Amino acid sequence: MKILITRPIHEDGLTLLRSKGVDFVCSFSISREELLDSVSSYDAIIIRSDVKVDRELLMRAKNLKVVGVAGIGVNQVDLPLARSLGIEVMNVPDGSVESVAQLAIGFFIAAARKIVVACVDTKQKNWNKAAYTGHTLDGKTLGIVALGRIGTRVAEIANALKMRVIAYDPYLDESDIRARGAQKVELEELLRESDFVSIHSPLNNETYRLIGAKELALMKEDSFLFNLARGGIVDEDALYEVLASGRLKAAGLDVMEVEPDKQSRLFELDNVFITPHIGAGTVESQQYIARSIVTKVTDYLDQVEEKRASLEAVAY
Structure with missing residues (x-):
């Protein structure tokens, strides 16, 4: 061979x-x-x-x-x-189930507590505690898009953090999703109710641009969006618009539609943090x-x- x-x-x-x-x-x-x-x-x-x-x-x-x-x-x-x-x-x-799931939780905490921007600002010799008052995760609603191995592990950890977990997965019935620690909802309901939305679906013809301008408009003001699955599932131009307007509080991306992407307008924004596809990088x-x-x-x-x-x- x-x-x-x-x-x-x-x-x-x-x-x-x-x-x-x-x-x-x-x-x-x-x-x-x-x-x-x-x-x-x-x-x-x-x-x-x-x-x-x-x-x-x-x-x-x-x-x-x-x-x-x-x-x-x-x-x-x-x-x-x-x-x-x-x-x-x-x-x-x-x-990479554990690695990606732990990174997702890290993203949630980093966004909710404004860790990235606080770190950058402080290293520039600015000491401004009041500017970085954040949120805790307990009591917040986490919406998971696709409850496969990684999504299920994220749900387990989120439940331990006392989050309310809902999930959209068209391939699982209500009892399956309940057994994995979440409540089954449709995508529109998930977007409307969630404080945090975390995407863990494969990229295929059904999921390409699954989250576009229409879907982003359904999300709660001051909510957070995370994609640790595949670039292309989220319309990055539409994401830029809702982040730039301040309607969406922040986003965390470990993947982009083009990798490496050095031209994306998302790099201009302070309320999005992007890592170079390191989900499995342990x-x-x-x-x-x-x-x-x-x-x-x-x-x-x-x-x-x-x-x-x-x-x-x-x-x-």
Whole structure:
């Protein structure tokens, strides 16, 4: 088996590959053109969210058997085409649950207590306690958009912080959502009632621009919006308008529609803080993700090889 690793993974994953005697190539800065030219040489590729596995690439991947995503989201992969070509797509859905959930809670507290702007102002030698009077989380309503693994963990922590938790998830019934620590509501109700809105849904045709100008207009004045899922779920131009007008109190984004985005008007605003897609950026998550995706990919390739050898033996 021969594996191409297109983006950095934790050293634990590379150590595991070496221990298995796998032929692998690390090309962490590989360009799109280089990937297109070389992909046919590999049985597997390991990617992250910024590497697109689309029709153009898949049609050149003559020997590709598996795409391993070192993370949760697979929206960068043309799943129907990959499946039709017999190419397995694997991810690590539980790899960053705790990391992203804890970052979300950190965002809530940072926004409610004005930590980021207070820190910047104080380091500029301004000591203005009165300007940074904030809010506590207890008693506030948290609306979670999508109650998957991460959304559920956020709900658990929020309940421990004595928040009221409501959730919108069209794929779960009322009893499922109740079991996960939230009250089921429709999206419009969630936006109207929530003091904090936290998005944890995948990006797909149904969720692209799910939160636009109309939805933002439904939100309570002085409420907070957070997106730690995927850029593109929130219309960033519409978000800029409600933040610039002061109608929305603040926002926290760990993802943007274009990454890296150095031109967004959102950077001009003091009431939005943006981090560079660090939700899974903890040592613990990256160790787990690297070991898990390497194990999944190599186990699958071993099975493919065993099946091929078995068929050859029968034919012989």
